[in-house]
Amino acid sequence: MIDTLLRREFPFASLKLLASARSAGTVIDVRGESIPVLEATPEAFEGVDIALFSAGGDVSLRLAPEAVKRGALVIDNTSAYRMAPEVPLVVPEVNAHEIFNHHGIIANPNCSTIQMMVALYPIYQVYGIRRIVVSTYQAASGAGQRAIEELKQTAAAILTGESPTASVLPVSKLEKHYPLAFNVLPQIDVFEANGYTKEEMKMVNETHKILADSRIQVTPTAVRVPVVYGHSEAVYVETEKPFVLEDVKNLLANSPGLILQDDPANQIYPQPLQAAGEFPVFVGRVRKDLFVENGLSLWVVADNILKGAALNAVQIAEIWVRQEGVL
Numbered sequence: 001m002i003d004t005l006l007r008r009e010f011p012f013a014s015l016k017l018l019a020s021a022r023s024a025g026t027v028i029d030v031r032g033e034s035i036p037v038l039e040a041t042p043e044a045f046e047g048v049d050i051a052l053f054s055a056g057g058d059v060s061l062r063l064a065p066e067a068v069k070r071g072a073l074v075i076d077n078t079s080a081y082r083m084a085p086e087v088p089l090v091v092p093e094v095n096a097h098e099i100f101n102h103h104g105i106i107a108n109p110n111c112s113t114i115q116m117m118v119a120l121y122p123i124y125q126v127y128g129i130r131r132i133v134v135s136t137y138q139a140a141s142g143a144g145q146r147a148i149e150e151l152k153q154t155a156a157a158i159l160t161g162e163s164p165t166a167s168v169l170p171v172s173k174l175e176k177h178y179p180l181a182f183n184v185l186p187q188i189d190v191f192e193a194n195g196y197t198k199e200e201m202k203m204v205n206e207t208h209k210i211l212a213d214s215r216i217q218v219t220p221t222a223v224r225v226p227v228v229y230g231h232s233e234a235v236y237v238e239t240e241k242p243f244v245l246e247d248v249k250n251l252l253a254n255s256p257g258l259i260l261q262d263d264p265a266n267q268i269y270p271q272p273l274q275a276a277g278e279f280p281v282f283v284g285r286v287r288k289d290l291f292v293e294n295g296l297s298l299w300v301v302a303d304n305i306l307k308g309a310a311l312n313a314v315q316i317a318e319i320w321v322r323q324e325g326v327l
């Protein structure tokens, strides 16, 4: 979040870093200034204009109202408020207008939903979308620093002929754990009664809310893969209207937040290793379905920590301060 604020040259007059009591007291260097990390208490939000939350849903539920009460705009990166009717759920390239309907809190969508919305919104606007079938290939970083370490440890173990031991992935709070190295895990977060995981249901519900269209049939499969940064998605859509493939490619190449990388003859297509650290969403492998008239497949890759979280939140803040006349 701090790195993204600096890369975007966000015009903050001062930066207040808040965290748990356990982290309070540490000092972070920001542009040569040593900024102390303070304990996140209700009083700590006095004088704060914009509060970027990314400390888990429980913290957001407890402290976001306290920040709003003290005059802050809260941009929350957790799912705590995403489906609350009065809270805008915003992907700036899709529904930036919703930012100005906030009542103190704006929610940042789930990382996998964000990148899919950036790629599909141009298609939705021109051709309409009846159905989405998406398989995600999600990086270990989406599950946190301990998951990244476990991927590396299990890889090292296997490469040295030892048996890998896992204690974090796929879901740290559950009993069963499996090594991610040289493996894929078709579980991200816990399973719900309908057989879909919470991560998959976020993609369904958040797509409906962001596009304000609950008619769209969304069928996700969320998979953890042995990648450190960058989520990839194989997306199949059925459009309402017929399309010409070249027109779709030109549309994607000229849409906000997207870069088209689609030159199979030269093996050009998005890859997480190349997307990591970058702001855009990358789209490629755009092709017409072989059997379904209005079927279209595409491959979508983005840095899950940037566009999937920090960048999307900072972009929301940029639009808000611009409206406030600061930018």
Ligand SMILES: O=C(O)C/C=C/c1cccc(C(=O)O)c1C(=O)O
Binding pocket: 056, 057, 077, 078, 079, 080, 109, 110, 111, 138, 139, 141, 142, 143, 188, 202, 304
């Ligand atoms: O695991 C991933 O790749 C994405 C994880 C997202 C996540 C992890 C823990 C809690 C949450 C949450 O619900 O806040 C979220 C999220 O949807 O943003």
